[in-house]
Amino acid sequence: MSERIRTYSVCQWNDRSTCRRPEEPCLNTHTPECVDLLRRARLAFGAGRTLTESFRLAQMEAVVLMLEEHECEWVEALGKDLHKPRFETVLCEVTPVKNEAVHAMNNLKKWMQPQPVERNLSTTLDECRVVHEPVGVVFIRGSWCSPVQMCLVPLLGAIAAGNCAILSPSEWAAHTAELLHRLVPFYLDNECFHVILEGVNDLPEVFELKFDHIFFAGSREDGGKVAESAAHTLTPVTLIIGGKNPCYVDRECDIGTTAQRLVWARFHNAGQSLVAPGYVLCHAQVKARLVQAMKSCLIHFYGSDPRESKSFGRLINLEVFNRVKDLLWRSGKVAVGGQVVEAEKYIAPTILTEVTESDLIMHQEVFGPVLPILTVNDVDEAITFINKQEKALCVYAYSTNTKIISRLMSETSSGSFCSNDSILQSLMVTLPFGGVGASGMGSFHGRYSFDAFSHRKSCLLRSARLECVTYLRYPPYEDHNLSLIAWASTHSQRSRGWCQIM
Known part of the structure; x- marks a missing residue:
């Protein structure tokens, strides 16, 4: 955290004596309690509880405190769920959330201010602005492969935008989900923010309760179900969908650096990542050297037997294990x-x-520590191959030739692009992160999270003056008046840059 966090009282928003206790049973959508949580959140939102800057800042700082005061518990929970090393938990789960919180707190005042827009001839004396309104009560479904980051980063965006939120961590990361369920009520406002523990198959029933926005991160199959359910109630969605992220390795590249960055990106968290390279399109001339360099990196990173390494994780459950094993064989x-x-x-x-x-692994999401390598003859063949597939969440390219990088970036379409590294673009608070086409819709991070959970309302604050101009629009209609409007509109565009007159 590069800038000092402002200090606000967390306890002023929370009566911790009334928080849910850890021993209370998990919520279930088949009970009235889930409906009651949504009702409470709507009442809190309707009362304007989330609208002030001070409230939003206090809640975001509370998220940071929750991570800092219980870091050991987060490490332990992720260790139980994913055998995740402490280093990876702090680097890839805790730190990104803190960075998001600090960035949002330092910029919130600017984000909340109305944005003036250009006026036309008839509104010269009026005010034209865009006002960012919170949408209401949002539902956030996190991914099991990054269960802290993919729950709390969008939650920060919802808080910054002034919304109430229902958080649903993945049941596959059960220990992390239970920790969120236990800690959130002790830090965040108990009327505005809630955690439910539900399976993905129960979500369509949850969505029948009608939220104002749904954020989902996960597999393409589950994302499709979420989008279908949301469509029934015309609920807007942000979908961050996994898939096959292509990575082109050119013959003009630093093999040693490429191997190290590729190996880390593909095999951290045992390959369970939405943004890891899904397959490599390798120039035929460097394939053997690349494989050998990657083998050396694996030994350096995890030793001769990665099973004994404290730096290498495990798959989340037997369902994922058996699927990845089948793809591998x-x-x-x-x-x-x-x-x-x-x-x-x-x-x-x-x-x-x-x-x-045609291999099976090229047609399914992997979410495991397996990296397929295909050979291509040149960048043209790589681009053609990538463009034949569905649009990916990320495209990666390794080359020291800037023209090659430029071609990959401009001639392929994906949610994000990164050259000579992988994953880092998805952690930048100043870059939007999201998919396109089959890899999702919408984006988040930093200001883009604030926008995702806001309604941009057009506001025109008119004056009663200048009726000498606007009278031209009134009946009875005359061609002479239409000519005057056309002349004034053309004149204003040429001389002042205004676009119309009414």
């Missing part, structure tokens, strides 16, 4: 790794070669 040829231990949900960091476009 039915695609290409194992060049590195390939070992599996079902009892530990362990799959070694694996590199596959001799992969073809």
Whole structure:
């Protein structure tokens, strides 16, 4: 955190004596309690509880305090869910949330201010502005592969925009979900913010309660179900959808650096990431050197037996384990790794070669520590291959040739693009992050999270003056008046840059 956080009293918003206790049972959509939470949130929003800058700042600082005061518990929970090393938890889960909070707190006053817009001839003496209004009560469904970051970063955006929120962490990351369920009531306002523990199959029933915005991060299959359910109630959605993120490795690249950055990006969190490179399109001339360099990196990162490494995670559950194992055994040829231990949900960091476009692994999301490598002859073939697939959440390119990088960036379409590294663009608070086409819709992070959970209301504050101009629009209509309007509109565009007269 580069700037000092302003200090606000958290306790003024929370009566911790009335918070839910850890021993209380998980919520269930089939009970009236879930309906009651939404009712309470709507009442709090309707009372204007979330509208002030001081309230929003206090709630965002409370999120930071929740992470700092219970860091060991977050590390322990993610260790139980994903065998996640403490380093990865702090670097990829806790720190990004803190950075988002500090950025939002330092910029909130500016974001909340109305934005003036250009006026035309008839509104010269009026005020034209865009006002950012909170949408209401939002529903946030986090991803199991980044269960802290993908819950709390969008929550910060909802808070900054002045909304109430219902948070639904993934049941697959059960220990992290329970920790959120236990801690959130002790830090955030108990009427405005709530946590429910539900399975993804229960969400359509939840959405029948009608939220004002839905944020979902997860698989394409589940994202489709969420979008379908939201469509029934005309609820706007932000979807961050996983998929196959292509990575082109050019013959003009630093092989050593490329290998290190690729190996870290693909195999951190045991490959369970929405933004990790999904497959490599490697120039045929550098394939052998790249595979050897990546093998050396794997040994350096995780030792000769990654199973014994404290820096390598495990798959979330047996369902994911069996799916990844099936993809591994039915695609290409194992060049590195390939070992599996079902009892530990362990799959070694694996590199596959001799992969073809028709292999099963090229048609399913992996979410595991397996990286397929395909060969291409040049950047033209790589671009053609990428554009044949559905649009990805991320496209990566490794090359020291700036023209190659420029071509990949401009001639492919994806939610985000990063050259000579991977994943980092998804952590930048000043860059929007989201998908396009099959990889989702909408974006978040920083100001873009604030916008995602805001309604931009057009406001024209008119004066009673200048009726000598506006009278031209009134009946009885005369062609002479229409000519005057056309002349004035053309004249104003040329001389003042105004676009119309009414």
